[in-house]
Amino acid sequence: MKKNNKDFNRNPNGSNQWILRSNEEIQKIIDKYPKYWTKKDFRGEGKNNKNRILTRKETERMGLIFGNIGGIKQYNSGKLKCSMCGEFKGLDDFPDDRYGSSNGKRSNCSTCDVLRNKKYRESLKENK
Ligand SMILES: [Zn+2]
Numbered sequence: 001m002k003k004n005n006k007d008f009n010r011n012p013n014g015s016n017q018w019i020l021r022s023n024e025e026i027q028k029i030i031d032k033y034p035k036y037w038t039k040k041d042f043r044g045e046g047k048n049n050k051n052r053i054l055t056r057k058e059t060e061r062m063g064l065i066f067g068n069i070g071g072i073k074q075y076n077s078g079k080l081k082c083s084m085c086g087e088f089k090g091l092d093d094f095p096d097d098r099y100g101s102s103n104g105k106r107s108n109c110s111t112c113d114v115l116r117n118k119k120y121r122e123s124l125k126e127n128k
Contacts (some may be wrong), residue, residue, distance in 0.1 A: 023063050024107055027083050035067050042066075062086065080105070084092060089097035 021029075023122045029044065033049075039059040040046035059066075079088035087109065094105040095113050104115060 001031070021058065023061055024083055026058050026061065027064055027107065029053060030064060030066060037066070038064060080113055082109040083107040085109065 004021050021066050030037075032083050033053070038046050041049040042054040042059050043056055043104075044050050044052035052064070060063075063082075065083070067080065076117050079090055080094060081088050082094075085108075091105060093109045093111075094107075095110050096104060097106040098104060108116065
């Protein structure tokens with residue numbers, strides 16, 4: 001199988017061809033590109049980029065931050081912006097994640113993490 005590394009998504013279930021990317025994944029993609037890129041650029045319709053990186057639905061998701069500086073998370077007076085709910089919260093409100101970028105924290109707050117874990121457990125139940 002030939003894979004296009006740029007657009008390749010790991011699909012552990014091997015079921016759907018089109019995998020829904022999480023906000024976190026999309027945010028990581030956004031963060032890799034220059035901060036002056038617009039949503040249009042990410043869809044390949046803008047001046048800076050003609051390749052489609054994200055779909056329209058993905059660029060219009062709630063909680064995504066465009067105009068980011070690569071790899072640097074959104075801080076505002078010592079508070080970090082949650083990638084899921086978009087609220088600014090203290091670092092203590094973010095769960096530790098040793099795989100998380102620079103600060104070793106997840107990009108979503110604890111409240112969102114609980115919801116996320118709950119959804120994950122429910123999805124496991126459904127697959128039984
Ligand atoms: Zn949150």
